[in-house]
Amino acid sequence: MRVYKVLKKIIHLGAKGLARSVSVDLNNDASLLIDIPDALCERDKVKFTVHTKTTLGTFQKPEFSVSRQHEDFIWLHDTLVETEEYAGLIIPPAPPKPDFESPREKMHKLGEGEASMTKEEYAKMKQELEAEYLAVFKKTVQVHEIFLQRLSSHPVFSKDRNFQIFLEYDQDLSVRRKNAKEMFGGFFKNMVKTADEVLISGTKEVDEFFDQEKTFLLDYFSKIKDATSKAEKMTRSHKNVADDYIHVSATLNSLSAEDSTPLKHLEKLADLFEKLRKVEGRVASDQELKLTELLRYYMRDIQAAKDLLYRRARALADYENANKALDKARLKSKDVAQAQQHQQQCLQKFDTLSESGKKELTSFKGRRVLAFRKNLIEMAELEIKHAKSNMALLQGCVELLKSN
């Protein structure tokens, strides 16, 4: 039983594809251009090469590259989340961990079933699986790339100190990451957040804009989560059908090779199914990119928007508590100035948060609508293109068979 291990792969990628799909207008500002030109896959670890080109004086060099792991991205994201000043902004969602589980499992099953297939069949299945590995790989690279590009194109985040360190620091970041306090802090933050969820549904919202946003985001999140998982299942079924075509094609080939009678059309049929499965495979992967990935990305983005609402609700609660404290202080005539100052601070914080939050949420909606539009159009166009390919192949074969 052979065990398949993922080898080191070097893949050259451009800053195209998914980046342009889920978020339009990224990486346009020449003052700070970021991309991930290649990545290495070693056992379970993926090492990304982050390449920066900048005209900003805050950086030491105009162009440089560093090697980063997934955990470094998570560290960066978490530091942004925990930065007070950014409470009123939607923090771009952290890229998900590279997940090679599915193709790895399939590769394992393939190895076990090797004996029952012909050589060509096995080779084709393996080819398909390698393509799947590649697809997962590309997706993870691009989702990490988008994360950085969202930051670089944001007026506030692009100036973040930790972001600069992430881009520039040519040593291993793992020392910084393993700071236990930060890790624990992050964990604690997550616990508090669930309490916030209760808070948010309980707080009475005075501002109409935020009230609507709250209702909308909560509902939309659960719907988009469901749609994402259903789209995933649909795409997987599609892939299964494409795989079945491989087996059909292989057996038809064996049949036509052995059959001495004039069943020449079996050979053509085998060829047809081989071509069809390639197109079906493309349909499945295009659907995944344009639809499933789109939904997945915006599901995470909406979570980030919800987080903003939570932070605002907390600020509101803080303000209300500060008010109560001020009243109490006034009653007791003790530490009034201090309490007043605190109350003012809370109010200010809440107002700033609300103002920037409103801006962020409005631009978020614009971004989302644009991305959906682009992807839905592209998906429809690709579906039409593939269906036309399929039809041409099929009709060609039918003609051939009828003319014999």
Added chain:
Amino acid sequence: MTGRGAADSLLPAPSFAPSVIQWRSKMAAERDTPPLGSAAAGLADFREPEDGEDLFVSTASTLESSPSSPEPASLQVEDVSANSNGPKTAEILIDDDQDDLFAEATEEVSLDSPEREPILSDGPSPAITPVTPTALISNRIEPKVIGVPSMFERSLDEVEEEAGGDLFDINISVSDPEKVGDGMNAYMAYKVTTKTSLTIFNQSEFSVKRRFSDFLGLHSKLASKYMHIGYIVPPAPEKSIVGMTKVKVGKEDLSSTEFVEKRRSALERYLMRTVKHPTLIQDPDVIQFLESSELPRAVSTQALSGAGILRMVNKAADAVNKMTIKMNESDAWFEEKQQQFENLDQQLRKLHASVEALVCHRKELSVNTASFARSAAMLGNSEDHTALSRALSQLAEVEEKIDQLHQEQAYADFYLFSELLGDYVRLITAVKGVFDQRMKTWSKWQDAQVMLQKKREAEAKLHLANKPDKLQQAKDEIKEWEGKVQQGERDFEQISKTIRKEVGRFEKERVKDFKVVIIKYLESLVHTQQQLIKYWEAFLPEAKAIA
């Protein structure tokens, strides 16, 4: 998207049953010219999306594995430009001549509307022994020539069919399954309609009601009459205790409807194959089956009847015999053919299994697409941007239509492709059976020779022992066995000749059959793709309208 609320999200897409019937009548009727206009127009409008939008083609350009890797190189990935992810768009053949394709699509054998001549025929006899028919077949059935009487005498097997199945002017349909009776004694009655211009029948169009055991009974009679002389008798559809029990018990659910439809279709194909055989169609049992309103019940087809048990015992005995008969094959043709059929059998079984998997996955795809459609509708309802909300709802509707499409395609996958393969797997078993019969005939001949030798030796002994009264008997026995040896040789030659002809016919039929069905199947795939194009082209402006 009415009626598909959250409560429905756990149920699979409903109504397989109506679509089954819909689909069947769609395939049976003349095909309407599909809206090729949209496809052709689409081609004119079609522009290649730029490379940048095509993720997998544009991005990965080179791919190599690092030489310093200590891991075994089991995952070498070749140059991506040759990989499976990007079919070169330049290879797409755009055929402008699409209008002709569907106009050519032919359906089943066309029907005559001739005047009828009265036929002289025997009362049909359900006897098992071969009977010489006295039916006269008129010249109307040009250009075939069918030897009339005594075709069952082996010496005169001159049934010539020049053109084969196509010119056999007969079409049979099995329809209208109807449950008769209640409980465990209930059964399904099928209407068998024959349309023909052959004059061996009394009318040109007629129907009878038959039940499943009647079909089995017919097959049983034909097999016992013809198989041992080398004819390939098409096998009847298989019994299914589970399937039938559900129907009897009255479960009106999806699986029992599908079961009945599967059986109906199988019975139809069985009859068509049987009547296409030039010898079998003239058999009085076949004619009686198709024509006569009352048929004696074929009780002996029941599994646990006396005849059923006898059948099982015979089958076992045959299997044992097959192993012990070692035939001196003087004719290489037979050896070759047997090997060929063995290989064909294996490959067809494998292909059948693959296609069954395809059917299963396609059904899954349909269910998952429906489920996504519902989810997308909910998302559309939740979306607060008006234009996007509308587009999402439209997407949901498109996906719902597509799930129906996948379902229909799954039916085509099954009823056209999968069942064809299943039929041929069973047919090849029948072919192999006929080869076995030849072996048995040979064996009988050899046994007769051995017996003759023994009798001769016995006679010689008696000669020496000088017993004149027993001598005569011995001489008589020798005469008897000489006759049997001669008969045995004739039988063997005859069956060999019949098998050669039958195999030739079988191969021709197979090629034609496959071709016809495969073309139909491919056309179903074409239809699906056309519909997909239609649906997505209708959706595209909706997506573009998002502002």
